[in-house]
Amino acid sequence: MRKAYGDVVALDGVDLRAAAGEVVAVVGPSGCGKSTLLSIVCGLDAADAGTVDAPEASLMPQRDGLLPWLSALDNAALALRVGGASKAAARAAAHSHFVRFGLEGFEKTRPAALSGGMRQRVAFLRTLLAGRPLLCLDEPFGALDALTRAQAQTWLAEALARDPRTVLLVTHDVEEAVLLADRIVLLSPRPARVVSVLEVALPRPRVRTDAAVVQLRERALTALGLQP
Numbered sequence: 001m002r003k004a005y006g007d008v009v010a011l012d013g014v015d016l017r018a019a020a021g022e023v024v025a026v027v028g029p030s031g032c033g034k035s036t037l038l039s040i041v042c043g044l045d046a047a048d049a050g051t052v053d054a055p056e057a058s059l060m061p062q063r064d065g066l067l068p069w070l071s072a073l074d075n076a077a078l079a080l081r082v083g084g085a086s087k088a089a090a091r092a093a094a095h096s097h098f099v100r101f102g103l104e105g106f107e108k109t110r111p112a113a114l115s116g117g118m119r120q121r122v123a124f125l126r127t128l129l130a131g132r133p134l135l136c137l138d139e140p141f142g143a144l145d146a147l148t149r150a151q152a153q154t155w156l157a158e159a160l161a162r163d164p165r166t167v168l169l170v171t172h173d174v175e176e177a178v179l180l181a182d183r184i185v186l187l188s189p190r191p192a193r194v195v196s197v198l199e200v201a202l203p204r205p206r207v208r209t210d211a212a213v214v215q216l217r218e219r220a221l222t223a224l225g226l227q228p
């Protein structure tokens, strides 16, 4: 696949495959074209050359995209409302996940009064409830502090274990990719090309201090040229 914005070539020959139910992490340096790739896969942008053969996808954008004037519950229920569900049905469906997502008691809270981690959980729930087979997650935890990020990685792993989907997870964070993905696609600096693909054949749940996790993280960093 190829995509340029004027003289800026964002993607140059990126070829990517995901099997149904597989979590594929896409890791690459800042500005290499990862968001562009997700926009094309989700049908929000068109490639200049190449094709996308993907099922219907829902995108969790880099900034959480929550609507500031809606409550947490109505934000989570938004995709269902857009899909034609009544307000009551959409709220009930969204609410049935609130306890598991650690959001109980915050149904009426507006996004500005939620913590960063909670906002990400609401945004993820909204993406999940869109009911599409493919989830495109663009740096879902990029804005979180290290501790909140570690917690968020755990709940995402648990949520996907409960409700498996095909996932494209864009991240800068090699460790996050090793913890969550079945396969890691490493991209070059812009224009993005696939540098290497690593299989993550490790049992779940994965622990960041595990020797195999640390070893794979180092292999990925080396492939990206970030480790001697």
Ligand SMILES: Nc1ncnc2c1ncn2[C@@H]1O[C@H](COP(=O)(O)OP(=O)(O)OP(=O)(O)O)[C@@H](O)[C@H]1O
Binding pocket: 005, 008, 009, 010, 028, 029, 030, 031, 032, 033, 034, 035, 036, 037, 190
């Ligand atoms: N709509 C656009 N118009 C012009 N240039 C764009 C547009 N979208 C992206 N670009 C450029 O394409 C390149 C790739 O951008 P993209 O956002 O896809 O990278 P990224 O890997 O997601 O970056 P980051 O990791 O920092 O989020 C950048 O140089 C960016 O400036």
